[in-house]
Amino acid sequence: xxxxxxYLLVATLLFAFxxxxxxxxxxxxxxxxxxxxxxxxxxxxxxxGLLQPFxxxxxxxxxxxxxxxxxxxxxxxxxxxxxxxxxxxGFATLPWAPGVVPVSLNLGVFYIFAILSVETxxxxxAGWGSNNKYALLGSMRSVAQIVSYEIPAGVSVxxxxxxxxxLDLQEVSAEQGILAAHPIKFLGIxxxxxxxxxxxxxxxxxxxxxxxxxxxxIASLAECNRAPFDIPEAESExxxxxxxxxxxxxxxxxxxxxxxxxxxxxxxxxxLFLGGWNTPLPNIGPARLxxxxxxxxxxxxxxxxxxxxxxxxxxxxxxxxxxxxxxxLMNLCWKILTPVAFACMLISGIWRLAVM
Amino acid sequence: xxxxxxxxxxxxxxGLSLTLRHLFAAGESRKVVGIKSANYFDQKNGIATIQxxxxxxxxxxxxxxxLDVEMDDCIVCDLCAKICPVDCIEIESIKATEAIGQTxxxxxxxxxxxxxxxxxxKCMYCGLCTVVCPTExxxxxxxxxxxxxxxxxLIYQFSDMTAEEAxxxxxxxxxxxxxxxxxKAAALKKxxx
Numbered sequence: 001x002x003x004x005x006x007y008l009l010v011a012t013l014l015f016a017f018x019x020x021x022x023x024x025x026x027x028x029x030x031x032x033x034x035x036x037x038x039x040x041x042x043x044x045x046x047x048x049g050l051l052q053p054f055x056x057x058x059x060x061x062x063x064x065x066x067x068x069x070x071x072x073x074x075x076x077x078x079x080x081x082x083x084x085x086x087x088x089x090g091f092a093t094l095p096w097a098p099g100v101v102p103v104s105l106n107l108g109v110f111y112i113f114a115i116l117s118v119e120t121x122x123x124x125x126a127g128w129g130s131n132n133k134y135a136l137l138g139s140m141r142s143v144a145q146i147v148s149y150e151i152p153a154g155v156s157v158x159x160x161x162x163x164x165x166x167l168d169l170q171e172v173s174a175e176q177g178i179l180a181a182h183p184i185k186f187l188g189i190x191x192x193x194x195x196x197x198x199x200x201x202x203x204x205x206x207x208x209x210x211x212x213x214x215x216x217x218i219a220s221l222a223e224c225n226r227a228p229f230d231i232p233e234a235e236s237e238x239x240x241x242x243x244x245x246x247x248x249x250x251x252x253x254x255x256x257x258x259x260x261x262x263x264x265x266x267x268x269x270x271x272l273f274l275g276g277w278n279t280p281l282p283n284i285g286p287a288r289l290x291x292x293x294x295x296x297x298x299x300x301x302x303x304x305x306x307x308x309x310x311x312x313x314x315x316x317x318x319x320x321x322x323x324x325x326x327x328x329l330m331n332l333c334w335k336i337l338t339p340v341a342f343a344c345m346l347i348s349g350i351w352r353l354a355v356m
Numbered sequence: 357x358x359x360x361x362x363x364x365x366x367x368x369x370x371g372l373s374l375t376l377r378h379l380f381a382a383g384e385s386r387k388v389v390g391i392k393s394a395n396y397f398d399q400k401n402g403i404a405t406i407q408x409x410x411x412x413x414x415x416x417x418x419x420x421x422x423l424d425v426e427m428d429d430c431i432v433c434d435l436c437a438k439i440c441p442v443d444c445i446e447i448e449s450i451k452a453t454e455a456i457g458q459t460x461x462x463x464x465x466x467x468x469x470x471x472x473x474x475x476x477x478k479c480m481y482c483g484l485c486t487v488v489c490p491t492e493x494x495x496x497x498x499x500x501x502x503x504x505x506x507x508x509x510l511i512y513q514f515s516d517m518t519a520e521e522a523x524x525x526x527x528x529x530x531x532x533x534x535x536x537x538x539x540k541a542a543a544l545k546k547x548x549x
Binding site: 032043 | 374
């Protein structure tokens with residue numbers, strides 16, 4: 001019985017986290033975009049507009065569910081739930097701190113990529129079910145984009161996993177700091193099992209993973225449908241893309257899914273490349289910074305900080321770079337990212353055999 | 357291809373550093389100064405937003421904003437209504453039985469304005485009415501913020517006569533005209549006889 005209660009509690013905590021994160025990110029996105037454009041952003045709702053996301057969500061809750069008469073009612077109703085649930089379930093295998101993980105799967109990375117692909121189905125359902133040409137165009141673009149970008153993302157993740165030798169994200173994290181069970185080397189030369197910190201992160205254990213990290217980050221932008229890869233919801237071309245017909249709480253679910261997805265992919269990037277819940281501070285002689293800053297609370301703190309920095313970068317990029325055209329998008333994916341990701345994977349193999 | 361990749365990163369970084377500079381410049385705001393200020397164009401960094409109802413840009417006193425009519429100076433000549441390109445001025449005049457008084461520039465007033473309505477929703481702020489006005493009683497002011505919840509509130513009524521007064525004047529005029537008519541008819545009859 002307690003077993004199930006724990007599961008429910010964890011699930012509720014994760015849901016609460018995604019919901020609160022979405023509200024904070026919504027506010028941050030508005031403020032960052034405003035500051036970048038020399039504006040002030042929301043200022044009237046509460047001090048500095050702090051209550052703006054709550055006002056937004058209240059507005060959404062008050063709105064009527066409108067199902068277009070020509071829409072496929074079942075697909076239309078289910079789509080936002082499937083999209084959100086797919087992202088939400090991805091959180092199941094993500095470790096937050098040493099020993100703190102909802103479920104420790106030895107197939108963690110594989111599971112996440114499998115469950116995130118379900119989101120594509122939800123997007124296609126939303127577009128098809130709306131029976132609207134813009135929605136359908138948007139969802140087709142989205143599917144084409146996500147399916148394409150999963151290849152460089154997946155291959156660059158494999159490059160990292162080959163260095164860590166595990167698909168369990170908890171183990172991948174543990175292998176990047178002072179808690180590592182196996183010998184780990186900074187740049188393949190200097191054993192840093194007792195030094196830890198930033199030196200033990202995957203991108204510094206094997207420097208070609210910096211390239212893999214950049215590829216993964218670019219691909220993850222595309223998977224979140226974030227600018228500059230936001231052609232599925234290109235406002236100037238497709239009104240709002242696949243969610244053009246949605247209103248009220250269902251529209252809010254799309255938002256929730258988008259921001260949860262942003263956090264999820266950032267957290268995966270942090271776990272695979274940036275040391276997971278490990279501290280960036282190394283042990284320097286008697287100053288045992290890494291020992292002092294490793295623990296449950298510290299772990300949660302570090303992973304959330306790393307993920308939030310990456311989310312901030314995503315927001316920053318969104319308000320800087322213009323949208324890519326469809327052909328440019330596919331060019332970038334198939335002609336640049338995919339070959340380079342394969343090269344990274346190859347180097348990972350050689351690194352594993354020759355250096356480690 | 358390698359060159360292209362590096363060019364992509366270089367140009368992206370250029371844009372990203374530009375937006376980052378703006379992001380960090382957001383700590384300060386530009387001061388709200390009028391166009392007359394000598395350093396109006398010197399403020400280049402920081403937030404450009406003017407939080408309108410709380411902050412207002414100073415405007416010249418002789419701005420070309422909403423119309424105002426000084427009814428004491430109006431001789432109800434109807435020129436403004438005639439010149440108005442969008443017909444937003446509506447005037448109804450009643451002839452007075454005698455000279456009513458004088459405007460501040462010495463013109464004699466001979467007409468009552470029973471109605472002097474300006475529909476600000478129609479007004480296009482061309483200022484033609486202020487040019488043709490012989491007594492300069494219709495002017496443009498520096499007032500521009502007139503937000504109303506009812507469209508009819510944008511029809512400004514400048515006439516200071518009540519309906520009863522207008523009715524009274526109209527009857528007086530009718531009476532005078534009837535008397536004149538009678539006098540004329542009497543004179544005509546006399547001539548014939």
